Amino acid sequence: MSVASETPAVYPRTEATTPTRLRDRMRYDADTVHAILDEAFLAHVSFTADGVPHVLPLAFGRDGSRVYVHVSSGSHLATAVRHAGDDGLPVAFAVTHADGLVLSRSAFHHSMNFRCVIAHGPLRRVTDPDELAHGWSVLLEHLVPGRSTDARPPNRKEAAQTGLFALDLDRVAAKVRDHGLAAEEDGDLELPYWAGVIPLRTVAGPAQPDTGVGPVPDYLARWAAERA
Structure with a gap:
């Protein structure tokens, strides 16, 4: 199984991660980066295939300093990764939380409170059986901790x-x-x-069981209650 690189306390500043303005808003410490990723459910992955730009919203999960995503094997992204070979496909990966609307007295100064993470690098397909099993578990655990032991693994x-x-x-x-x-x-x-801030947050609603299932498991009830 491929081993993720050791997670640094602070990620290095690079040309790709240094903006041209508002640099005071940047955070490079791993705690902040990981917290933003771990709270998010949806990532957007952008890439270029055959000279055409693409962007896909994808579920993901983080394991240390590595993120996993899954996508149809016949998609543009999967095809582009295969064509890229061992070096992987250059992509940009982003998640964003909208935390509040900042309403100014002037149209020009309206803004938004937000937290986002953007990563750049080569995306590779996971082929090692052990890493495949681990990566699927990471995805499920990212959605709801405890879920990986309460679902059937993917079949062949x-x-x-x-x-x-x-x-x-x-x-x-x-x-x-x-x-x-x-x-x-x-x-x-x-x-x-009127001027001020309107806070925004994502909350979990009551569980809606499928037909034929028992009571909501304790791990899921706790998770939903914490996010209600």
Whole structure:
């Protein structure tokens, strides 16, 4: 099984992870990067295939300094990874949390509180049987801790239909905006327009059991209660 590189306390700054403006919003410490990833359910992976840009929303899971995604084996992404060979396919990987709407007195100064992580690197297909089993477990555990032992693993047909892919977090950084209004013009302060922040958050609703299943398992009930 391929072993993920040792997770650093702080990810190195690279050309790909250093913006041209608002650098004070950047975070390179692993704790912040990992927390943002671990709270997210959906990633967007962008890549170029045959000269055409693509972006896909994908479920993912993190294991140390590596993320796993899965996608149809016949997709543009899977095909591009195969054509890329052993070096892997260059991709950009992103997750974003919208934490609040920042409403200014002026249209220009409206903003949003957010936390995001963007990573760049080669995406490779996982072929080692041990890493395949581990990666699928990582994906399920990312969705709901405890889920990997409460679901049937993929069979051979399903594994052929859906590929598992890995990206090592070598060129990665977080960007965070977490404050209120910061750029009101002096001349706008007396205008009769409401201004402030509207917080946003993702919550879990009540479980909706399929027909024929028993009570909601304890691990799932606890997880949903924590996010209600």
